[in-house]
Amino acid sequence: MTSKVPIVLVDIDGTLADNDARFAHYFPDDALTHDWSDSHWTDYDKACFGDAPIPYVVEIVNTLALSYEIQLITGRHDVAEPETTLWLEAMAVDYDGLSMRAPGDYSRNPVFKRAIAEMFLAEGREIHLVIDDHPGVIAELGELGIDGLHVQRPSSWNHRHRSHG
Numbered sequence: 001m002t003s004k005v006p007i008v009l010v011d012i013d014g015t016l017a018d019n020d021a022r023f024a025h026y027f028p029d030d031a032l033t034h035d036w037s038d039s040h041w042t043d044y045d046k047a048c049f050g051d052a053p054i055p056y057v058v059e060i061v062n063t064l065a066l067s068y069e070i071q072l073i074t075g076r077h078d079v080a081e082p083e084t085t086l087w088l089e090a091m092a093v094d095y096d097g098l099s100m101r102a103p104g105d106y107s108r109n110p111v112f113k114r115a116i117a118e119m120f121l122a123e124g125r126e127i128h129l130v131i132d133d134h135p136g137v138i139a140e141l142g143e144l145g146i147d148g149l150h151v152q153r154p155s156s157w158n159h160r161h162r163s164h165g
């Protein structure tokens with residue numbers, strides 16, 4: 001029996017942060033080949049400070065923070081933790097914890113996020129909701145009995161490239 005409040009899991013890129021311009025810059029649609037190297041991903045992750053917020057999601061999360069523990073889970077690698085925490089502070093996002101990928105971890109987002117969710121559940125915590133722009137994450141955590149709130153913007157990379165599941 002824990003006295004802790006339930007957790008809401010929240011994604012960052014495409015959910016709290018509008019990363020479309022950053023993604024298009026580093027991974028342009030018209031490129032014949034993309035640079036998928038670690039250093040290119042690091043540059044992409046660390047450029048996050050230029051992202052605009054998605055204001056209504058920030059507002060939803062800050063409202064939920066009044067009664068839930070907000071755990072941010074991002075597919076960004078932890079090399080970008082300083083830039084990420086500065087951005088969250090600049091955008092006045094109210095959160096309790098931040099989980100990022102370890103170096104060299106390129107597991108699929110649903111797999112990475114399920115592992116984090118299972119870690120909280122193993123600690124006896126309740127997770128009431130996940131907010132994410134990736135439908136695969138919503139589906140994967142749904143298998144753990146977690147409700148989902150899907151952020152869908154027609155302009156987003158996720159919508160254009162992942163709408164087929």
Ligand SMILES: [Mg+2]
Binds near residue numbers: 011015133
């Ligand atoms: Mg996302």
